[in-house]
Amino acid sequence: MPVMNYIQALNSALNNAMEEDERVVVFGEDVGRMGGVFRVTDGLQKRFGEKRCFDTPLCEQGIVGSAIGMAIGGLRPVAEIQFMDYILPAYDQIANELATLRYRSGGQYAAPVVVRTPCCGGIHGGHYHSQSTEAIFTSVPGIHVVMPSDPYDAKGLLISAIRSEDPVLFLEPKKLYRSAKAEVPESPYEVPIGKAKRLREGEHVTVIAWGVMVKVCEKAVDAVAEKGIRCDLIDLRTLTPLDEEAVLSSVEKTGRVVIVHEARRNTGYGAELAALIAERALLSLEAPIRRVTGFDVHCPFTLDPYFLPDPPRVALAIEETARF
């Protein structure tokens, strides 16, 4: 099996999807001629033509709005937003329109649109190239939200997303684009939406993360393991619908939880996880639920390394939780 980085895995998924279903169209800013500023769509226009892979005008509300219309017109749109920071002008089209179409039409219409976007920080990008605003999407029913943390999952989940009858917000931590590598089959396969993955197993603390923070937590978990603290490390992969079973069964076992995310603490998705646990597994808890998150400021440029949780900060939180 070839080794691919995250970008190559996504590119492979798009190639597969466009081969197997001619309704699939791929578009966004700089996506066609150039193959995307991160080159995720590299070669697609050349291979499948300008009607299947194309550049759009610079307008996110137009990209998502037209994607909805294309889906209604029988296509399978895979739209790219160049950075997650720039998805906000399309928020209305996503939350009020895309996510509601099936419901508000009484099931007559649906828009199986995939919106892909590079997210998260850690690249000294400042506020406008660092955000992970997944929580403003998990509060919206009708759209799935996924954020794979490795190339294998990225390809499998993207195939699942494109084949899904429901809209999917597909979040790609750009910091992993070139750094994450894995064996990835050339042929299409699905990783199911809605299923978490356990990356480490242990009985002391449950550590929950997604995206880049999975890598950070791997390091932290391995570091505390040397001190005899064994953790369940859960990579959620999908945020909506949440794999509640994976979360709750682990917490019932360990009684201790550390939730790690890049987004700011206030009303981040970690809050939902903590609330779920405090509602459904409270009696198992032997320590306060810890959240290790970005600070409640706008991600800065120079001081970016302070903003994001890093392995030592996570390891400390795990240790404190284990020792509590």
Added chain:
Amino acid sequence: MPVMNYIQALNSALNNAMEEDERVVVFGEDVGRMGGVFRVTDGLQKRFGEKRCFDTPLCEQGIVGSAIGMAIGGLRPVAEIQFMDYILPAYDQIANELATLRYRSGGQYAAPVVVRTPCCGGIHGGHYHSQSTEAIFTSVPGIHVVMPSDPYDAKGLLISAIRSEDPVLFLEPKKLYRSAKAEVPESPYEVPIGKAKRLREGEHVTVIAWGVMVKVCEKAVDAVAEKGIRCDLIDLRTLTPLDEEAVLSSVEKTGRVVIVHEARRNTGYGAELAALIAERALLSLEAPIRRVTGFDVHCPFTLDPYFLPDPPRVALAIEETARF
């Protein structure tokens, strides 16, 4: 002291603010000539002229975008979005621009803008006239989020908001517009941003709510009181910054919490409250943290009464929590 309904209290606050500071301008769709579709701005154009109170084109991103620019130009804009459901096209201007201006300019610029909008449901308005999406704003630092539940607070908080050096999202539960009444002074006064209010006192269960749900909880709390369950009922009034002290001290006393909101459960602001409690007051807890919320669907039209928490549903949750 005159008795005012919620609309009259807001109108009185706007009159006061426009009198005391000529930089204050009030605008939005149908706000000028007509005085707003809910008549909150009634009479302002007549009294203060078309330069201080005016109708805008139908464009929410323009309303908030131009408000930022007016603030930079030295005015004190009070912008109205006709329904909170229609604030989403302005989400980018609010979250990426308004809330960040002070930070990203290194403190050189600030935009003390108030964005007022009628929110919440319970009026058979369907998805597009019922939303309470406060949680997508509490995740954004740099803007205060308030939602008063009675006319006295509404006026005092609106005065504080307009005088504030920071942007404020001012949420007005439209269901209370005519139904809520209170004694309200004619002259200006402040209710501080960031302070919760305790409406009932009791040692068994802490009930936390805001907006219309405060009224629902009052009924529920009074109903369970007859069964001997005494509750602290906390009206948050401000969501950002949260009055953590009010929440935590009550929970430390009661050990039992019911959080009630209109928004859907998934990643609603109740999640943040539950997470805070599970992190900072876990050892006080004697029962799971209950959330009573809207269901995770789009608010329907005909079945709207099922969607929102009502007094019996809340009372049941309180009883179950008390008896746990």
Added chain:
Amino acid sequence: MTAVQPLQLLSPEGGASVEPPEGLDPERLLSLYRNMVRLRVFDRRALNLQRQGRINFYAPASGQEAAMIGSAAALEPQDVAYPTYRESGVCLQRGMSLRTMADQLFGNARDLVKGRQMPNHWSSREHNIVSISSCIATQIPQAAGTGMAQRFRGENAATICYFGDGATSEGDFHAGLNFAGVFRANTVFFCQNNQWAITVPVTRQTAAPSIAIKASAYGFEGIRIDGNDLLVVYKTVREALEKARSGGGPTLIEALTYRMGPHSTSDDPRRYRTEQEVETWRRRDPIERLQRYLEARGWIDAEQVERIAAEAKEEVDRAISEAEAVGPPEPETLFEDVYARPTPQLERERRELLDLIRRGVVSRVTHTPIRGS
């Protein structure tokens, strides 16, 4: 930049000598006239229903019948329509039954949108009428996208996108027209400039001398027409649709018309506009104008006029009483259609609600929404 005069075939005064445009023979004209009348009756009845407290909201079409019926009549069945909440006439003309339209007003168990949306949010996949969102202008880039799909797939079909003068101020208007221009979408943008966006006159909506001129910002044609003239509406839309279907790209049509009634049942237009203005437009009434024409051509007589009116009343009454008799949707429908299949979370919430109802904690919804509810 001065405002251009709108195209017109049939003047308010008459125009008996005008030949109907291709596609409109006397029979077809009569059927369109009938639909305009049915529409006006439906409109009046719906307003009354709300006043009587039997439904909770309505947004009337009166005054805009020619724009709605004329444009919808120009559509082929395979063409896709994106209406707004005001386009009752488009639904009717595309073949939605009065009964189905009434079901939607009540949000009853037979409503095609399952009681999920407020009155006026009709949708029917069967009739290629896309779901309506209450949000102004959001359908515009969507309609561009559907027109793009039609073009990319080489379909012999077009998309018509309805919106009002107010909608032209939204960012989505810009997004939609720009995409349509760049991709030469098979989309016809049909703006009913009815002079008002709730209380805001079109002169405060834009400083441009017309809506039609805005097409020049997107590289395609903008046409201003008399929207109360059924003939010119039909002809212009038909030609634009044909152009779109044959790869000629989009067109923006501005139909000048007037909202004779209130914005909706929540509105009182006497607060913000003069009786004189209303009177001016009353004299341009689209139904009377067509009727005069049909009479002048000898294609209709007084007896027929009366019969059509009487039949319309009867049909509308029957549709409404049938719809009113139907109860609300079942509680479990609350959790359907959020996703193609319910998530485990939604399954749990469904069980929770049914359990609360069974235990009598939550009381069953037994009525469709009425005014003030």
Added chain:
Amino acid sequence: MTAVQPLQLLSPEGGASVEPPEGLDPERLLSLYRNMVRLRVFDRRALNLQRQGRINFYAPASGQEAAMIGSAAALEPQDVAYPTYRESGVCLQRGMSLRTMADQLFGNARDLVKGRQMPNHWSSREHNIVSISSCIATQIPQAAGTGMAQRFRGENAATICYFGDGATSEGDFHAGLNFAGVFRANTVFFCQNNQWAITVPVTRQTAAPSIAIKASAYGFEGIRIDGNDLLVVYKTVREALEKARSGGGPTLIEALTYRMGPHSTSDDPRRYRTEQEVETWRRRDPIERLQRYLEARGWIDAEQVERIAAEAKEEVDRAISEAEAVGPPEPETLFEDVYARPTPQLERERRELLDLIRRGVVSRVTHTPIRGS
């Protein structure tokens, strides 16, 4: 709809007979020439800094010097400017020191925006240069709002709003120009049509024959000018600003120019455009054109040209080495300026971070960001 020829005073070939517009005497022209040269030197040095790994990003201005310097020169100090990330020239011409500009590239402790934003996001309240957002077009309705405030307050001041050709596709462009039109804001919209939005040519951005024509959708004037001709840029912007200040309302100016370099240091333009196209524009270089003119008029000689270039190099070098020597901001600044006063939550987070640093869990940031960091 065919594209109009841009206004021009100084042709690429020379134009020695052209008289400079009002406001530009030889001395002023020389100072503008000097700033154009300094700007180009700054630009080259900044690109090199990034290549050498000493800063992590840069978006160059080369090719657009006349558009930037000419427009900014037309501003009065009380006028408010909303630049984008590319407008280094506007900052320079408004009086920001090279040192302050360099501080921003390093995001150091002396940076006016406190190291909070990526390189190219200069802001200076002192110079009426509003904070730049990386988001394309968001400043457009904001600039309309500032122009509205100026008008409402009766100020003798105007606002200039900079943006690129790509930005014209955003909903915010539409919102801003429409508001400005309706409220006759004191705003001048200055679009640098540099032919490209990253890899997308302007012909794929809009089907309209020009950007200037889009003004007709908003009821005010749109003017297309040669953006590489300093004289016409200065004259057109000055007149538009005067009109705005005296209540004449907004103007849209489309300055045709070319981005000679990459979009930013993350971009390789050879992937998407031809050397021939670049060559065509190289022959229209704005600095050379002005220099030829000044030479032809006898207002500059070879020695002065050389001295100006040498001085520019020296000034830029000094500014950069001074800026590079300054370290990053202190950790506690992370929590400043979120609100006017920190909330209790932010106070707690500040203590938490300082504690983590003190305990050595989090390591202190000792460098300003470098390439790849």
